[in-house]
Amino acid sequence: MLKPIIYSTFVVSLFFSIANVSAVPNGMKPMPVPGAPLGYIIHNPYENAPLTALVTLNGHRISDVDVTVHAKDETGVSINYQVDEMRVMNEGGVPIFGLYPAFMNTFTVKWIEDGKQQSHDYKMLTPDIDMGFSESQWAKAPIVEVEHVDADFKDRLYFVNWTNSDGKTSPLAHNNLEAPGAFSWDGKPGFFIIDTAGDIRWYLNPYTTHNSKGFDTAGYAMGMNITADGNMVWVQGQGWKKMSLMGRMIAEHSLPGNFIDASHEGIEGANGNIFIRAAAKDYRRPDGKLVNTIRDQIIEVDQTGKLVDYWDLNRILDPLRDAALLSLDAGAVCLNINADKAGHQTTLEDLKNAPYGDIHGVETGRNWIHVNSIDYDSKDDSIIISSRHQSAVIKIGRDKQVKWILGPAEGWSSKFQDKLLLPVDGKGNKINCTDKGRCRGDDFDFSYTSHTAYLVPQKGTLTVFDNGDGRHLRQPMFANEKYSRAVEYKIDEANMTVAQVWQYGKDELAYEGYSPVTSIVKYQQDKDSMMSYFASAGLFGLGGGYGNLKMDDTTGKVKSILVEHRYGETKPAVRINISSHDMYATGYRAQVIRVNEMLK
Structure with a gap:
């Protein structure tokens, strides 16, 4: 006599998760890191300014955006600025300016969504400075x-x-x-x-x-x-x-x-x-x-x-x-x-x-x-x-x-x-x-x-x-x-x-x-x-x-x-x-x- 098969809740959940992934594969599509309340981060979105980034929206509608790029240490300078709703919509996300080169930067984004104040701390590693090179050059930058x-x-x-x-x-x-x-x-x-x-x-x-x-x-x-x-x-x-x-x-x-x-x-x-x-x-x-x-x-x-x-x-x-x-x-x-x-x-x-x-x-x-x-x-x-x-x-x-x-x-x-x-x-x-x-x-x-x-x-x-x-x-x-x-x-x-x-x-x-x-x-x-x-x-x-x-x-x-x-x-x-x-x-x-x- 065959015994009935009993599926645990975990196995069922895993089965449906796999089935869902198979139905809608993500491949290498960039995704927000776990716990990120908005979208993923694009480094240097226009290729012209390597110390900028963009926090995408992932379908969120936000306003009253405030950004702080934190000082790298006690001797550094934090940069704070506000971004209005039209600029966010124009960029397709929150523009991040003033990152340090070759550094794990920390920046905070604050915003209002559905009438509620929200905030999140992000971390991002940036490349080193590359302003070009020549025969007579003696340092990578002034x-x-x-x-x-x-x-x-x-x-x-x-x-x-x-x-x-x-x-x-x-x-x-x-x-x-x-x-x-x-x-x-x-x-x-x-x-x-x-x-x-x-x-x-x-x-x-x-x-x-x-x-x-x-x-x-x-x-x-x-x-x-x-x-x-x-x-x-x-x-x-x-x-x-x-x-x-x-x-x-x-x-x-x-x-x-x-x-x-x-x-x-x-x-x-x-x-x-x-x-x-x-x-x-x-x-x-x-x-x-x-x-x-x-x-x-x-x-x-x-x-x-x-x-x-x-x-x-x-x-x-x-x-x-x-x-x-x-x-x-x-x-x-x-x-x-x-x-x-x-x-x-x-x-x-x-x-x-x-x-x-x-x-x-x-x-x-x-x-x-x-x-x-x-x-x-x-x-x-x-x-x-x-x-x-x-x-x-x-x-x-x-x-x-x-x-x-x-x-x-x-x-x-x-x-x-x-x-x-x-x-x-x-x-x-x-x-x-x-x-x-x-x-x-x-x-x-x-x-x-x-x-x-x-x-x-x-x-x-x-x-x-x-x-x-x-x-x-x-x-x-x-x-x-x-x-x-x-x-x-x-x-x-x-x-x-x-x-x-x-x-x-x-x-x-x-x-x-x-x-x-x-x-x-x-x-x-x-x-x-x-x-x-x-x-x-x-x-x-x-x-x-x-x-x-x-x-x-x-x-x-x-x-x-x-x-x-x-x-x-x-x-x-x-x-x-x-x-x-x-x-x-x-x-x-x-x-x-x-x-x-x-x-x-």
């Missing part, structure tokens, strides 16, 4: 040293941009000696974000956003700015890009057809359009010579990349003015860093015999103006440009007429004499200055080989980073007499005068802060402060590198200085030193990153 941070600035995050050589090199440039002017300047993107403990909390994948083998994908990534909708826009070789902080590429546009070689600046104006510093191809000069121009075109495009307007500076200004060019140190002409020529002052023969291309010299087809920043003044629909090779900041209207010039008077033709701003003191009294810009009886000074000139609408002023090479249109007897400074001016357009409001660097940093190229100063409304980045300080070593000074062992290892001041003060609330990781690589720009505005 080395960050925090010197001082006031308590009320501890929450700061700073975006930093470096210009780095590319270990893959660009075959298009190296195999083509006739490559367009700025195209030969190719390098891996050096974008990263640091906190006030000196840790890197975000960086741009150099392999997904740059390809040295393609005409449209090579070129330095430069001039990153934050747009009104909280995204990043920058220029790179033959185009410009717009990307979210999470790394989602929103738009990639080639330059309009008649323009080439975008670098230095891509900035969104108050009118919503993008202003880009570029060059013109196949440009016919008045003498009939056909050239590619160099860093002398300002173009305005809409968000689709369509050309709206352009400013041809060869027609607006004077490509033959050589007063500032003759004062340059030939060892450091922006991207062209040549230590062998350090201390050699450019001569008239140099300018006249320079080959056509991205070489400083007079006439269209050479680097006669080198515009490195643009700002848009919505009050009168004008642009403001900083010109390194004219040592001038210039305002130009939509009608392509010069409104004013901030710079020393020497070399400007009669056409521009009434456009030169006259220096005054704080009481409006005229300051006597020579044509070379040396002023008497006041601390006022013009800016020389400047980088960045930006309006401060909240104060009615203009900030300029005064690099200081060729100060007073000359080279000093000793290299260590040089200095750079962040400076703020007040311009009275009705009376055509300019007064100096504030400066930092001349006395406080002196030669230590001398940055012959690059750099930035920018007002920050949220803390009523000035952020300044002395990006190429120490380019030739603190011991100098020419004259009767001997190069020390720091040669080629740039030590940028990032400072932030409360408005009007000269004692920094923040000072962070950043050493390069590539020989002769220089810092380019820095920006304050406000996560709540960029992930809202």
Whole structure:
């Protein structure tokens, strides 16, 4: 007689579980870890930002999201931000920003679902930093040293941009000696974000956003700015890009057809359009010579990349003015860093015999103006440009007429004499200055080989980073007499005068802060402060590198200085030193990153 078979509850449950799995196989489908109340985690969801992640929703409807990426230890900085419901729906989950590299990160997500407050702690291991490699590289990433941070600035995050050589090199440039002017300047993107403990909390994948083998994908990534909708826009070789902080590429546009070689600046104006510093191809000069121009075109495009307007500076200004060019140190002409020529002052023969291309010299087809920043003044629909090779900041209207010039008077033709701003003191009294810009009886000074000139609408002023090479249109007897400074001016357009409001660097940093190229100063409304980045300080070593000074062992290892001041003060609330990781690589720009505005 057969005995009845008795199935335990466990066996029955197991049977149905197996049957269910067989009916709906999951295979390798990613699943949330046991106990996770939302979905699984996607690392680097858009492949462009390796220190980001996304917590997917798995069908949940959540709101009032709050994220905290916890500090790695007691010396670290936690990052906290809120994400609104539309951003969560747009991303398809909760965006996680600010993870540490090569670390088991802990982050907390809080949210409301069905009227109930919920919270969960997540852990995630991240990869190490890989910002690309080159022959001259001596560290995997720039080395960050925090010197001082006031308590009320501890929450700061700073975006930093470096210009780095590319270990893959660009075959298009190296195999083509006739490559367009700025195209030969190719390098891996050096974008990263640091906190006030000196840790890197975000960086741009150099392999997904740059390809040295393609005409449209090579070129330095430069001039990153934050747009009104909280995204990043920058220029790179033959185009410009717009990307979210999470790394989602929103738009990639080639330059309009008649323009080439975008670098230095891509900035969104108050009118919503993008202003880009570029060059013109196949440009016919008045003498009939056909050239590619160099860093002398300002173009305005809409968000689709369509050309709206352009400013041809060869027609607006004077490509033959050589007063500032003759004062340059030939060892450091922006991207062209040549230590062998350090201390050699450019001569008239140099300018006249320079080959056509991205070489400083007079006439269209050479680097006669080198515009490195643009700002848009919505009050009168004008642009403001900083010109390194004219040592001038210039305002130009939509009608392509010069409104004013901030710079020393020497070399400007009669056409521009009434456009030169006259220096005054704080009481409006005229300051006597020579044509070379040396002023008497006041601390006022013009800016020389400047980088960045930006309006401060909240104060009615203009900030300029005064690099200081060729100060007073000359080279000093000793290299260590040089200095750079962040400076703020007040311009009275009705009376055509300019007064100096504030400066930092001349006395406080002196030669230590001398940055012959690059750099930035920018007002920050949220803390009523000035952020300044002395990006190429120490380019030739603190011991100098020419004259009767001997190069020390720091040669080629740039030590940028990032400072932030409360408005009007000269004692920094923040000072962070950043050493390069590539020989002769220089810092380019820095920006304050406000996560709540960029992930809202």
